[in-house]
Amino acid sequence: MGGLSVDLCGIRLDNPVIPASGTFGYGYEFAAYYDINVLGTFSFKGTTREPRFGNPTPRIAECTAGMINAVGLQNPGVDQVIREELPRLKQCFHKKVMANVSGFSLEDYAYTCEKLDREEQVGWLEVNISCPNVHGGGMSFGTSPDTAAAVVRAVKSVTKKPVIMKLSPNVTDIVAIAVACEKAGADGISLINTLLGMRIDIRTGKPVIANKMGGFSGPAVFPVALRMVYQVANAVSVPVIGMGGVASAEDVIEMMLAGATAVEVGTANLVDPAACLHIIRDLPAVMEKLHMDRLSDIIGGAARNG
Amino acid sequence: MKDGIYTIAENSLIAAGVYKLRLVGDVSEIRKPGQFINIRLPGFYLRRPLSVCDVDHGAGCVTVVYKVVGKGTQALSQLGTGETLQVLSGLGNGYDVSVAGDKPLLIGGGAGVPPLYFLAKTLKDMGKDVAVVLGFNTKDEVFLEKEFRALGCRVTVTTVDGSYGVKGFVTDALPAAYSCFYTCGPEPMLKAVWKTAQTGGQFSLEERMGCGFGACMGCSCRTKTGYKRICKEGPVFNKEEILWED
Ligand SMILES: Cc1cc2nc3c(=O)[nH]c(=O)nc-3n(C[C@H](O)[C@H](O)[C@H](O)COP(=O)(O)OP(=O)(O)OC[C@H]3O[C@@H](n4cnc5c(N)ncnc54)[C@H](O)[C@@H]3O)c2cc1C
Ligand SMILES: Cc1cc2nc3c(=O)[nH]c(=O)nc-3n(C[C@H](O)[C@H](O)[C@H](O)COP(=O)(O)O)c2cc1C
Ligand code: FES
Numbered sequence: 001m002g003g004l005s006v007d008l009c010g011i012r013l014d015n016p017v018i019p020a021s022g023t024f025g026y027g028y029e030f031a032a033y034y035d036i037n038v039l040g041t042f043s044f045k046g047t048t049r050e051p052r053f054g055n056p057t058p059r060i061a062e063c064t065a066g067m068i069n070a071v072g073l074q075n076p077g078v079d080q081v082i083r084e085e086l087p088r089l090k091q092c093f094h095k096k097v098m099a100n101v102s103g104f105s106l107e108d109y110a111y112t113c114e115k116l117d118r119e120e121q122v123g124w125l126e127v128n129i130s131c132p133n134v135h136g137g138g139m140s141f142g143t144s145p146d147t148a149a150a151v152v153r154a155v156k157s158v159t160k161k162p163v164i165m166k167l168s169p170n171v172t173d174i175v176a177i178a179v180a181c182e183k184a185g186a187d188g189i190s191l192i193n194t195l196l197g198m199r200i201d202i203r204t205g206k207p208v209i210a211n212k213m214g215g216f217s218g219p220a221v222f223p224v225a226l227r228m229v230y231q232v233a234n235a236v237s238v239p240v241i242g243m244g245g246v247a248s249a250e251d252v253i254e255m256m257l258a259g260a261t262a263v264e265v266g267t268a269n270l271v272d273p274a275a276c277l278h279i280i281r282d283l284p285a286v287m288e289k290l291h292m293d294r295l296s297d298i299i300g301g302a303a304r305n306g
Numbered sequence: 307m308k309d310g311i312y313t314i315a316e317n318s319l320i321a322a323g324v325y326k327l328r329l330v331g332d333v334s335e336i337r338k339p340g341q342f343i344n345i346r347l348p349g350f351y352l353r354r355p356l357s358v359c360d361v362d363h364g365a366g367c368v369t370v371v372y373k374v375v376g377k378g379t380q381a382l383s384q385l386g387t388g389e390t391l392q393v394l395s396g397l398g399n400g401y402d403v404s405v406a407g408d409k410p411l412l413i414g415g416g417a418g419v420p421p422l423y424f425l426a427k428t429l430k431d432m433g434k435d436v437a438v439v440l441g442f443n444t445k446d447e448v449f450l451e452k453e454f455r456a457l458g459c460r461v462t463v464t465t466v467d468g469s470y471g472v473k474g475f476v477t478d479a480l481p482a483a484y485s486c487f488y489t490c491g492p493e494p495m496l497k498a499v500w501k502t503a504q505t506g507g508q509f510s511l512e513e514r515m516g517c518g519f520g521a522c523m524g525c526s527c528r529t530k531t532g533y534k535r536i537c538k539e540g541p542v543f544n545k546e547e548i549l550w551e552d
Contacts, residue, residue, distance in 0.1 A: 022522065029520045029538075033307060045523070053526070053533055056551070058514040060524040062352045069516060074523040074533070208514075218351060270517035271346065271353060273309065273394070 003294045004283055006040070008239055008262050009162035009187045011096055011123050013040035016295060017252060017280050020243050020266030021046050021100035021126065021166075022071065026085040030269070031092035034277050040262060043098040043126050044085070047116070049108045051077035061199040061208040066218025066245070067267060068197045070211040073102050078112045086119055096123025100166070106154040117159035125161050126241075127151060130168025130193035142168035142193075145180030152184035164188035164241065169228055170196050178232040189232055190241035190264065192225045218267040221245045226258050233259020234303050247275065249282035253290065259300040307519055308335040312393045315367060317385055322446035323374045324417075325383050326359075330367045335396025339403070339425035340490075340510055340542045343368065344518040346392040347378055353394065354378050355518055355537075357421035357490070357510070359450075368395065371420040371449065397518050398541050401425050401508055403432065407485025410434055411507075412459075413476050413499055415441040415491025419450055421510060423457075425488055430457050437481050438462070441495065445470035477502045497550055509548060510541045527551075 004015035019030070019042040026044050030036050054072030061068040076085070089097065099122045103109035109127060116122050129142035129151050141147045148165065155163050165181040167174060169192040178189050194215025199208040207213075225244020233240045242260030246252060247268040255263045268275035283295075292298055312331030320326045336343075336358055344353040360369040374380050385391070403425070410429055414422045419440055429436050436459040442448050443466045454461045462479045463471030472479045476491075477498045487507035489499050496509050513536045516524035520538035527534055529547040534540060 023517075025521050025523075053528065054523065057524075057526065059526075060352070060514045060516045060522070062350065065351055067352055067516060069522065069524060071523045071526075074526055270522050271351065273307070273517075273519060273521070 003287060003292075004280075006261055006296050006299075008040075008241070009124060009164070011162070013262060014038075015040045015280050015283065016256065016260070016262040017276050017283075018042055018098065018241065018262055018264045019269055019276055020264035021098075021128065022069075023266040023269045026081070027089050027093055027097070030273060033273050036093055037095065038280055039095075039276055041095055041098050041123060043100045043264060044081075044089075045075050046073050046100045046102040046128050047075050047078050047081050047112060048073055048102050048104075049078055049112050051075065051080065056210040058208060058210055059214070061214065063197070063199065063216065063218070064220060066216060066220040067270075068199060068209060068214040068216050069194070070209045070214030072211065078115050082115060082119060086121060090121060097121050098124045098126050098164070100126045100128055102128045106150060109151055110154045110158050113155045113163075114158035117161055122161060124164055124188070125155065125159055126164045126166050126190055127155055128166045128193065130166055130170070142177065143171050145176050148177050149180040149184035152181050152186045156185045162187035164190050166193055167191040167232075168193050169224065169244075174228050175231050175235045178236050182236045182238050186238060188239045188241065188261075189236060190243065191232060192221070192228055192244045195221055195224065217244070219245045219247050222251065226254060229255060229260050230258040230302065233300055249279050249286040252279060252283065253286060253292070253295075253298065256295060256298050257301040259303065261299055307394060307396050308332055309392065309394050311390050312368075314385055314387050314389050314391065316387065317383070320371065321449035324371060324447065324449050325374070326369060326371050327382070328367055328369045329391065329393065330365075331393065333361050333363055333366055333368045333395065336361045336368060337396065338400025339428050340400035340421050341396060341398045342421075342518070342541065343370065344394040344397055344515070345382070347381055349381060350378050352516065353518060354382070355397070355515055359420035359423050360427065361424065373417040375417075394518060398537060399539060401488050401510070401542050403428055405486055405506065405508075406432070406434055408435060409483065409485045410436055411481060411484035411487040412436065412438045413441075413480070413487055413489040413491070414438070415476060415495040416443070416447070418489075418491030418495070418510065421490050422488065423450055423453060426454055426457050426459050430459070436460070437484060439464065439476045439479050439481075441465075441476035441491065442470075443467065500545065500548065500550070503545070507545045508542050509545065511536050511543060512541065
């Protein structure tokens with residue numbers, strides 16, 4: 001098992017597999033199904049200052065090899081997360097958890113991060129500046145290097161924990177945004193969040209999703225995500241977490257070769273609740289076949305190999 | 307909740323566009339009427355939720371009845387005996403039979419009829435006097451009527467065009483007296499039942515689902531007792547909890 005471990009911002013992970021925010025709740029739906037302590041860690045549901053119901057339904061649309069969601073950051077708010085979800089999680093998860101945070105103003109981000117910073121079980125703050133679902137919300141921060149950097153500074157001033165900035169792929173130059181985040185003090189970068197997408201029901205002529213548009217994810221987005229991870233990992237020196245369409249041990253290795261230190265798995269958990277368990281179980285055999293002793297050695301291998 | 311491979315023992319047309327699918331596999335997690343299973347179909351990314359219509363724990367088989375409404379159910383209808391499917395079972399809360407009283411009423415419309423069969427069977431086993439009102443558009447679409455009668459239920463069928471049974475909607479044919487009601491069907495029917503019904507009762511709701519087991523928040527609804535996930539805290543809700551949004 002030693003060959004699977006990686007270091008993420010100074011915290012050792014038993015393996016690089018991390019369920020992605022929004023697809024794993026606060027962990028315990030899955031804990032009832034398998035021992036989630038096998039995970040490297042997981043990123044919990046995007047948490048905001050106030051409780052949110054999110055968008056009207058339908059929130060889900062099926063696509064070829066993927067789906068669109070417009071959940072709209074439904075969550076019980078940071079106070080209830082601290083009061084109820086985290087104590088419950090402690091019962092079934094004995095590792096550091098990644099706290100995913102979203103906000104609608106710099107003050108929101110700072111407020112929520114400051115509260116989560118005090119929670120012992122929180123190992124990293126993953127700051128979502130990319131959620132495409134909320135009008136005038138997260139989207140605007142993640143689409144310009146200046147506003148992205150402003151969020152980094154706001155958050156870094158209230159926490160000692162590693163701050164990982166989660167980027168939106170719905171931008172013209174993702175490298176510029178990643179570099180701006182690093183310069184502003186980010187300890188890591190994670191990407192990609194969902195791609196803005198849409199489906200129309202041709203029988204009714206209306207958008208399938210009540211919010212009209214939503215975030216596209218799943219295996220279909222993998223090549224786009226991989227490309228962005230490659231570009232960003234070659235432009236920054238902080239660790240990068242790769243995600244987008246990952247569904248197998250092979251996908252994890254490909255993401256790491258592109259430059260990811262760890263890999264998040266999102267939508268795959270929804271169609272196969274044991275997806276991460278299977279990936280972790282399959283990794284050693286796939287590594288052996290590829291003559292890889294340690295995953296930490298292959299990070300960014302594609303750039304080195306030409 | 308359990309994910310497993312099931313073998314198709316039967317997949318047959320029982321009414322216009324309606325199929326009965328019997329699957330053999332591990333049914334140990336299926337405990338209550340009103341629960342559903344989530345079926346992975348070759349070539350489709352998301353699973354398809356279908357209510358449990360009947361379960362035989364001894365023989366290890368579960369029956370669902372589905373209506374072909376789109377590409378997924380169309381593809382499902384093409385599968386034959388002996389083929390296998392990946393199925394997540396034991397999902398949802400199910401109906402609460404402890405509130406039935408002695409004369410429960412079951413009201414089903416179209417593709418909402420199937421879960422009521424498992425419910426009727428459970429209530430008959432408990433010795434209840436069960437009345438069933440089933441609504442369909444037209445005669446060709448009527449299904450499960452004989453099966454409900456065979457359980458010993460008092461059955462009334464309505465069709466919108468009057469081609470079979472009582473002409474009209476289920477709410478035109480509700481019996482005068484009942485102790486409690488249970489319903490499943492299209493939203494306009496549920497709303498009409500909600501307005502008409504004289505007693506307390508339970509509704510099974512539907513929503514497009516990402517996961518079916520509480521992970522994605524795709525299926526949330528507002529209720530008088532807070533935000534609920536239809537796949538997890540539902541699909542069955544008490545009459546008093548429901549807030550219709552329109
Ligand atoms: C808890 C639950 C129980 C159900 N039980 C039954 C049943 O016993 N018998 C039956 O005939 N139907 C039932 N349905 C509806 C059934 O799931 C849909 O008709 C089916 O998913 C349609 O798939 P499709 O590919 O043919 O349609 P498409 O419209 O092509 O499907 C596209 C997407 O929309 C989703 N979708 C479409 N219609 C519905 C719907 N009405 N509800 C939820 N998701 C939908 C599909 O799952 C798929 O992800 C149930 C739905 C839910 C939520
Ligand atoms: C239903 C759903 C909800 C999501 N919610 C969040 C969220 O709250 N915060 C966040 O940063 N990302 C959220 N995401 C994005 C995922 O974490 C991930 O970045 C994206 O889906 C790409 O990975 P995947 O293709 O493996 O799913 C959500 C994705 C899905 C499908
Ligand atoms: S469908 Fe995912 S939470 Fe209900």
